[in-house]
Amino acid sequence: MNVLIIEDDRALARELGLFLYNEHYHCDFARTGREASEKLFVNEYDFVLLDLGLPDQDGLQLLAQARQERNQKASIIILSARGSVDDRINGLNLGADDYLPKPYSLLELGSRMQAVTRRKHGVVLDKLGFGEFTLNLGDRTLRYGDTALEVTRKEFEILHYLLLHRGKVLTRLQLSEHIWGNNINDSADHDSNYINVHVKNLRKKLTQQDPVTDWVETVRGIGYRLRLEDEPAPTT
Amino acid sequence: MKLQQKLVLLTTLSKGLMAAVLLLILPWLVQTLVLRHTDEALRTELRQVQTRIEQVGIFEFLPQNQTQRRTHYDLLQDEFIDLQAVTAKMPPDTIGTFPRQRQGSEVDFRVLRHTATYQGLRYIIEIGKSIESVQEVYELLRNLAVYALVFAVLTTLLLELGVIGYLLRPFDHIVERLRAVQGPTPLAAPPLRTSTSDFQYLDASIQQMLLKIQSVFEQERQFIATASHELLTPISLLQNRFENMLRAENLPEEAETQLVTSQKTLQRMTVTLRTLLLISRVENNQFARTERVAVRGVVTEVAEELEDRINDSALTIRWSLSGEPTLAPANRSLIFTLFFNLLSNAIKYNQYGGQIELTGQPTPDGGYRLRISNTGKPIPAEHLPFVFDRFRRFDEDAAEGYGLGLAAVRSIAQLHHIPIQVKSDLQHGTEFSMHLPPAA
Numbered sequence: 001m002n003v004l005i006i007e008d009d010r011a012l013a014r015e016l017g018l019f020l021y022n023e024h025y026h027c028d029f030a031r032t033g034r035e036a037s038e039k040l041f042v043n044e045y046d047f048v049l050l051d052l053g054l055p056d057q058d059g060l061q062l063l064a065q066a067r068q069e070r071n072q073k074a075s076i077i078i079l080s081a082r083g084s085v086d087d088r089i090n091g092l093n094l095g096a097d098d099y100l101p102k103p104y105s106l107l108e109l110g111s112r113m114q115a116v117t118r119r120k121h122g123v124v125l126d127k128l129g130f131g132e133f134t135l136n137l138g139d140r141t142l143r144y145g146d147t148a149l150e151v152t153r154k155e156f157e158i159l160h161y162l163l164l165h166r167g168k169v170l171t172r173l174q175l176s177e178h179i180w181g182n183n184i185n186d187s188a189d190h191d192s193n194y195i196n197v198h199v200k201n202l203r204k205k206l207t208q209q210d211p212v213t214d215w216v217e218t219v220r221g222i223g224y225r226l227r228l229e230d231e232p233a234p235t236t
Numbered sequence: 237m238k239l240q241q242k243l244v245l246l247t248t249l250s251k252g253l254m255a256a257v258l259l260l261i262l263p264w265l266v267q268t269l270v271l272r273h274t275d276e277a278l279r280t281e282l283r284q285v286q287t288r289i290e291q292v293g294i295f296e297f298l299p300q301n302q303t304q305r306r307t308h309y310d311l312l313q314d315e316f317i318d319l320q321a322v323t324a325k326m327p328p329d330t331i332g333t334f335p336r337q338r339q340g341s342e343v344d345f346r347v348l349r350h351t352a353t354y355q356g357l358r359y360i361i362e363i364g365k366s367i368e369s370v371q372e373v374y375e376l377l378r379n380l381a382v383y384a385l386v387f388a389v390l391t392t393l394l395l396e397l398g399v400i401g402y403l404l405r406p407f408d409h410i411v412e413r414l415r416a417v418q419g420p421t422p423l424a425a426p427p428l429r430t431s432t433s434d435f436q437y438l439d440a441s442i443q444q445m446l447l448k449i450q451s452v453f454e455q456e457r458q459f460i461a462t463a464s465h466e467l468l469t470p471i472s473l474l475q476n477r478f479e480n481m482l483r484a485e486n487l488p489e490e491a492e493t494q495l496v497t498s499q500k501t502l503q504r505m506t507v508t509l510r511t512l513l514l515i516s517r518v519e520n521n522q523f524a525r526t527e528r529v530a531v532r533g534v535v536t537e538v539a540e541e542l543e544d545r546i547n548d549s550a551l552t553i554r555w556s557l558s559g560e561p562t563l564a565p566a567n568r569s570l571i572f573t574l575f576f577n578l579l580s581n582a583i584k585y586n587q588y589g590g591q592i593e594l595t596g597q598p599t600p601d602g603g604y605r606l607r608i609s610n611t612g613k614p615i616p617a618e619h620l621p622f623v624f625d626r627f628r629r630f631d632e633d634a635a636e637g638y639g640l641g642l643a644a645v646r647s648i649a650q651l652h653h654i655p656i657q658v659k660s661d662l663q664h665g666t667e668f669s670m671h672l673p674p675a676a
Contacts, residue, residue: 009469015476022483053465081468082461103472103506106479154544171482173499197548220489222482222496 001046001117004028004074006036006062008055016049019106025113033057040066045074047113050096052080052087060090067095075116079104105177111164128163130226131210135160144209154179155202158195162216162226171223172196199224239407243400251389262381270374271346275331278348278363285317285361286352294354313338314369316345318362326351326360333367346370406430410439417446453520460516467509475502511640514573515626518647523567525652531561531606531672534568535594538575542583550589557596561604564675566652574648575608577641578668582610585666602674609667615660623658 003025007013010031017027028043030036033054040048048066052059063076078091081102088099097116100109118125128135134143140156142149151159157179162170172195179198203216217225237245289297297319298306305320316336330349335342345364352359406428428439478499482492517523539546539553546553563571582592590611599605615623624646649656653673660666 009473012469012473012476015473015480018480019476019483053469081465081472102468103475103502106476152544153540169482171479171496171499173496173503174479176503194545194548197544201544220492222492 002026002028002044003047003049004030004036004039004043004045005049006030006033006054006059007049007051007079008032008053009051016106016109019110023110031055033059033062036062037065040074046117048074048076049109050076050078052078052082052091060087060094063091063094063096075113075120077109077112077116079109105174107165107170107174108177111161111178114164128160130163130166130215130229131213133206133210133215135163147209149205149209151202151205152198154198155205158198159202159216159226162224166226167228169219169223169225173223175223240400240404243404244397247396247400248393251393255385255389258385259382262385263378266374266378266381270370270377273373274346274365274370275348278331278346278365281317281363282348282350282361285319285363286350289352289354294357294359314366316362316364318360318364320360320362322358322360326358334364336364338366343368403432406432406435406439410435410442414442456516456520457522460513460520460522464513468506471502471506471509475499475506478502508640511644512626515640515644515647518570518644518651521651523570523651525565525567527566527568528562528564528675529566529568529571531563531571531596531604532557534571535575535579538572538579541576542579545580545583546592549583549586551583551586551592553592553594555594557594557606559596559598559604561596561598561606561672562675563652563654563672570648570651574645577645578608581641582608582612582666585612586610587612590665599671604672605669606672607667607669609665611665614662615658615666617660620658620660624656 001024003020005013005016005020005027007016007029008031013029013031017029020027025047028039028045030039033056036050036054050059050063054062059078059080063078066074066076075097076095077098077100078087078096079100079102080087080091088101091099098112100112117123126136126138128137132145135141135156136143137160140153142151142156142159158175161175161178175195179195199216199218203214206215213227215227217227219225298304305318307316307318309316328351332347332349333344334347336345336347337343344367346367347362347364350361350363352361409428428435430436478495481487482495482499487495535557579592586592592611593607593609595609596604596606624642626640626643646656649670654670656668656670658666658668
């Protein structure tokens, strides 16, 4: 999939490109509004990642142009450090598919891009499973076989996120960014330490049903990962 | 008291005073005028009598049988002319009020006495008018004067009332306009229509002041946007870099731990920066207050959001909110942040197994009194006045906090005109109490 990264900060664009490259996206870069307009005119992209604070043009203006004049089919995600109160609303009104205020977690961006892709292709993820567990995304429930488990909203979201990135280690920070969102108005100190509490509770509930497998694995003070299906149990 | 009322009172008092003085001196004034008029009339008559005597001669004038004296009354005996020969030397002309017999009773007459010499003989001519007849004119004049006075006072008063009201109207316009100002937005109002230069001056000064404030606000808005961009971009870069580095295969364990620690530090910085920006934006009036916010719903939502932390510290929340407090106009997401910060504070600074109490009841003024208290360690009295200040945190041993949560609470409360107080003691713990203004 082709991604156009419109970002005037070179280093930031490089990190973004590196991450997306590892996620098997093909990246193109533009540092100014003009450059971006040209590239949008010539090429077709699946994603446009748009920084609003461009040196020569307001990002929202570019967004409006891209949506109206060029009839771009690309999904547009705004990445903004401006954090003005109206930017989010204006951006979404102008046809952006999503909005992430800086700083964001790359993993969160990746997940949002996947979600946008699924939405675009009409793919509805309604169930995710691991072992005997089923995560029902429609009614937001967790079942073990036929037994419904009582999980809190946060626990559900953590499990969902771990499941989406199954096998990978997710840091507490990534998890907290995901479940507490990135609301620009939200200044509450969502301490990433509280993730531990949620995971502890979640793990308790899972092992109550399935005492054999430790599904949510703690990784050396970094974070957590959801064990793969066929993985041998750790020796320690 | 309003200026208009004061002015009206002043003119009323001054007019009253003037009327009182006039009424006091009026009888004397009218009397003097009437007497002077009477005296003048008597003199005129005297001249006529003299002319007549000169024409016909004094002997013709006097009656035939009696040559010494002639007295002539008019029909009603209100006036008389008395001609009398005298031998003694008499004073020159006098005028005065003297009693005189009339139809058996003594009546006061205004009398002009004139001495004249005719054919070698000395005569006195007296011309008189009864005071009674003068009195009538006097009363008529006095009444007229009183009526005129009352009429004048009333009409000028009414006129002044109207004029004062009209003159002061621009003042009300200015106040109205000022009250309509919600933020540092320019006044679109046309120039004030008044010919009073004082009001024009006032209006111009206010406009100028507002423009100044507006430009300061605009500068600050610009500054916030720039600072936000300049600070958040490098943070963003670092965060992304750490994240990418952590994804690398075969990363030594030590490096991983360090990266995670750095990430945490960075996150703290982000939270601090975001809170600072939030406070600045609130104070820069960048948040629209357009919603009606049901406070109970927001607080419930906040409590749900924090449920896990509450459970983790084995806290119990006691709810006793009566009524349905509503904030309007308000900004819901800000109100959420306000209660989130207060409640998360109540959790953070509580003791294990402690309590959080949420009480509230409507106040007589249509507002609402809301209290959030916790059973945590009390805040020392000397710290209480400063808890809402930026970057003040006194308890170094307490759980992590950034000293900005309460500053944000205060800014949001101020934006919504919510007075907020804190009290804290060993017995009752710490209590934040707010007075929510009546919904508009």
